[in-house]
Amino acid sequence: MMSRMLHPGRFCCMVSAAMALWLAGCAVGPSRPEAPPLTALNRVATDPATQLRWLDRVAWGANASSQAELAREGLPVWMGRQLKPQSAPLPPAAQAQIDAMAISRTPLDQLVTGLDAQRKAADALPDEEQKKAARQAYQQELNKLVREAQQRFVLRALYSPNQLQEQMTWFWMNHFNVNLRKDSIRAMVGDYEENAIRPHALGKFRDLLGATLHHPAMLRYLDNAQNAANRINENYARELMELHTLGVGSGYSQADVQELARVLTGVGVSLQPLDAPPPNIRPAVRADYVRKGLFEFNPNRHDYGPKTLLGQPIKSRGLAEADEALDRLARAPATARFISRKLAVYFVADEPPPALVDRMAAAFTRSDGDIAVTLKTLFESPEFAASLGHKFRDPVHYVMAGVRLAYDDRVALNVNPMLNWITRMGETLYGHETPDGYPLNEAAWASAGQMNTRFEIARAIGANGAVLFRADDKAPLEKPAFPQLAESRAVRAMQVGLSADTREALAQAKNPQEWNTFLLASPELMRR
DSSP: OHHHHSOHHHHHHHOOHHHHHHHHHHHHOOOOOOOOOGGGHHHHHTOHHHHHHHHHHHSSSOOHHHHHHHHHHOHHHHHHHHHSOOOOOOOHHHHHHHHTSHHHHSOHHHHHHHHHHHHHHHHHOSSHHHHHHHHHHHHHHHHHHHHHHHHHHHHHHHHOSOHHHHHHHHHHHHHTOOOTTSTTHHHHHHHIIIIIIGGGTTSBHHHHHHHHHTOHHHHHHTTGGGOBTTBOOOHHHHHIIIIISSOTTSSOOHHHHHHHHHHTTTEEEOOSOTTSOOOOOOGGGGGGOEEETTEEEOGGGOOOSOOEETTEEOOOOTTHHHHHHHHHHHTSHHHHHHHHHHHHHHHTOSSOOHHHHHHHHHHHHHTTSBHHHHHHHHHTSHHHHHHTTOSBOOHHHHHHHHHHHHHTTOOOSOOHHHHHHHHHTTOOTTOOSSTTOSOOSGGGTOOHHHHHHHHHHHHHHHHHGGGGGSSSTTSOOOSSOSOOGGGOHHHHHHGGGOOHHHHHHHHTOSSHHHHHHHHHTSGGGGBO
16 A cells, blocks of 8 residues: 555655755754743743643643643643543543453453463373464463553553653653563563553652562562572562662662562462462461462561661561561662652653752652652753753654654554554563663664664654554555645644754655655654
């Protein structure tokens, strides 16, 4: 379909020397007018171009319907609602897709224990061909569940009225990263996002930290399910301090890692049915046993010896030791600064101003780790206003922003092409192998190869986006198969900030498909 509308060879010939320079500019960044200071909120709210810049940063991308909503409510009201979101339904066509998913209909413990039984049954088959087929069916079921989680995330990012909550859900999923390729995490990651991350994405950091510790996806990913007295596994303890709370160079020692690992002994996962009797635990610690869903604290596996963490003794006993340790980590000054800086990198600049990070860390500490309060300090800052339009988009942000701008609130019936585009650019949802999550800086995503791929994806969105609006791959494409971006109210408002090179390239477009492609691949659309 795309080749009939716009043959790739013919398309390449159309890209003039000026166009090549324009594309190269994606890596170095366009010149954009500075955003006005936040003290002029009422005036800002009446400026469509600035409203779009706020939407590009706070939301998953600007579009005409979001701009109209922001203009109607005013920036202070709109931002207040984003920082304190209320339950808001998705469009029915999007919600219906989510409601039909197995991850929406089946509790996590049933999904995981059922799959574990399926795996064991496959392994027990005597016939090798049958075993191979049964194992393949098991893998396909895991793939289906993680695909549902990815699809649900995209639908919410595209259409949820609570755009900041969806942004922060992605941020924290990346911060508390788990990888879909390990063990049976494909079956768990949807629940991990839904019940450990999303409810706390704008709440108290301590609650979020505790929710991740109690989730089987994290315990499996960082091997704490194997952490037991006299058989210590330090993986989770190390990442809990280095990546989740204090940060590298914050003063903790290898001895602190070892002590925290001892604190976390016995914190693990059980695949036994919920109504199964508890394991045989020695009487002295039997009352310490905890089972909630797949989470289990098994006292038989816990080191009950005395412990010292960050220079202070652990005074609690059993699972309460983990709570005491998390309290200490979450409220440490190093954690306030580490989390504040990472938020500033995400929302402001690859090298955020130290003064801004200081003010955010003070707000984090003063509010006992309230994420929304910390973000309010960021959003009210002149540094944030000055940064609008300059932060380079990673692949997930680039695809979401392009589809939101091109198709507004028209609900996609098949988001799999979007997931494929994101994967092509190297940022598969839940796919980062190591615990540090995907990088948030421009250098990680602004290579020449990445720019070429983005141009192809811009063409797919702008010239053949109808693939998103058919329920299956065999259904006929609707006509026209592309958006009318030049007629979008949001795009018209955006054009005042386009560079001369971008306007010249748009003027050279031979048809609406090319115009769409040139706009979506422009340096301005690479940034938020």
